[in-house]
Amino acid sequence: MKLDHIIILxxxxxxxxxxxxxxxxxxxxxxxxxGTKAEKSPIIPISAQLGYNIDVLVTTFAEFQFLSVxxxxxxxxxxxxxxxxxxxxxxxxxxxxxxxxxxLLSGVLRVGEKVEIRPGMSGKDKNTGKRKCxxxxxxxxxxxxxQNDLLYAxxxxxxxxxxxxxxxxxxxxxxxxxxxxxPNKLPEVVEEVVIKFYLLRRLLGVVxxxxxxxxxxxxxxxxxxLINISANSVGGKVIEKKxxxxxxxFLMPACASVGDKITxxxxxxxxxxxxxxxxxxxxxxxxx
Numbered sequence: 391m392k393l394d395h396i397i398i399l400x401x402x403x404x405x406x407x408x409x410x411x412x413x414x415x416x417x418x419x420x421x422x423x424x425g426t427k428a429e430k431s432p433i434i435p436i437s438a439q440l441g442y443n444i445d446v447l448v449t450t451f452a453e454f455q456f457l458s459v460x461x462x463x464x465x466x467x468x469x470x471x472x473x474x475x476x477x478x479x480x481x482x483x484x485x486x487x488x489x490x491x492x493x494l495l496s497g498v499l500r501v502g503e504k505v506e507i508r509p510g511m512s513g514k515d516k517n518t519g520k521r522k523c524x525x526x527x528x529x530x531x532x533x534x535x536x537q538n539d540l541l542y543a544x545x546x547x548x549x550x551x552x553x554x555x556x557x558x559x560x561x562x563x564x565x566x567x568x569x570x571x572x573p574n575k576l577p578e579v580v581e582e583v584v585i586k587f588y589l590l591r592r593l594l595g596v597v598x599x600x601x602x603x604x605x606x607x608x609x610x611x612x613x614x615x616l617i618n619i620s621a622n623s624v625g626g627k628v629i630e631k632k633x634x635x636x637x638x639x640f641l642m643p644a645c646a647s648v649g650d651k652i653t654x655x656x657x658x659x660x661x662x663x664x665x666x667x668x669x670x671x672x673x674x675x676x677x678x
Contacts, residue, residue, distance in 0.1 A: 395454050396431040398423070403435040403442060487531060488560035490570060491550040492621065497571070499551065500542040503530050507570050509579040509643040515677060522677045523579045523643050526565075528555040567622030569645045577645040579676045582629075584637050585668035587654060594664055606665045609636050609654075616655040616662045619646050635671070643676045 398419060406412045416433060423429050432450055436443040490507075499505070507526040515522045532552030533540040543549045551570065559565065569576045589606045609615075609628050617626040617638065625641035646652075650670045655662040 393427070396428045397447070397450055398428060398431050398433045399447070400433055400435040401438055404437040404440055488528075488553045488555045488557045489550055490553065490560050490565060491548060492570075493547070494543055494545045494549055495620075496545060497575075498542055498544055499530060499533060499549070501530050501533055501540075504528075504573060505530055505551075505553070505570055506573040506576060507565060507568055508576045508645050509568060509676070512643050512676075518677075520677055521581055521643060526555065526559060527573065528553040530554075567620075567624070567644070569620075577647045577650075578673060579643050580640070580646050580673040581643055581676045582637060582639050582674035583646060583652075583670050584635065584672040585652065585670055586634055587636055587666055587668035588634070589654075589666035590664065593658065614641075614657070616657075617644075618653040618655070619644055619650060636668070646670055646673060648673060 400406075400412075400416060400419065403412060406415055412435065416435075419433055423431065434443055434447055434450065436447060438444070505528055507528070509523040510525040512521065512523045514520065530551055531554050532550075533543050534550040534552070535543065535547055540549075543551075553560070587609065589608065591605065593604045593606055609631050611628055611631055613628050615626050615628065615638070617624050617640070622644055624644045626638040627641065628636055629639050630637035648670055652668050652670065653664060654666045654668060656665045657663075
């Protein structure tokens with residue numbers, strides 16, 4: 391994805407050390423990245439769950455010297471959405487409203503602020519029959535990080551946001567992949583995108599009978615792909631394709647902007663496999 395700084399993490403090192411495959415897996419990683427921009431990138435064995443070598447990872451990040459301090463004056467504030475379900479056995483008097491959580495991408499969220507959730511509720515316009523989305527407007531009543539109550543939240547880590555809205559809106563992952571932020575400051579809700587795509591040289595994680603590595607075939611018209619935009623995953627149909635450009639129609643509305651990078655996955659042997667990535671060149675907005 392045209393990245394200048396790449397760190398390769400060999401995760402679950404505590405498990406693969408037990409079965410003696412750590413060195414073999416390391417050699418496979420070296421072979422896989424040979425001839426790519428990641429060829430000379432550091433390979434760090436870690437265990438994210440147990441915290442092994444996380445200090446080495448942080449030190450490596452610092453040595454790159456490309457981290458910048460986020461401006462707290464930014465007007466744009468985004469929260470990739472992962473809904474948190476409220477227990478059914480709570481008494482009605484204990485209900486405080488809906489709760490959502492995710493990672494703050496930029497800006498600042500403060501208790502008491504009015505916020506917007508996009509795409510929100512989707513449906514069809516009765517008159518035109520076209521797809522229509524209605525944003526959810528609410529107000530922040532609480533912020534929490536782990537066990538700490540906050541008055542405001544800045545980028546870094548996960549944040550739980552208590553909202554003054556019907557709890558049924560945030561239950562059962564109804565808002566998974568949506569964006570929360572200051573009203574009229576979020577990315578547009580789109581239903582079609584034109585992308586410039588780049589395919590991988592070979593498939594990842596596919597076992598083949600022959601010794602040759604299976605190549606990734608080009609995109610096909612009418613095929614369904616899995617598109618990842620930020621924290622959201624949405625199905626997409628290829629409706630036009632010309633050389634390295636393609637027009638993709640989302641099966642569900644999603645927030646996206648020109649210049650956003652997306653990943654492309656194809657269903658192979660009943661599983662979604664990464665086949666490449668793309669950069670959004672044009673968008674078609676959904677009626678709101």
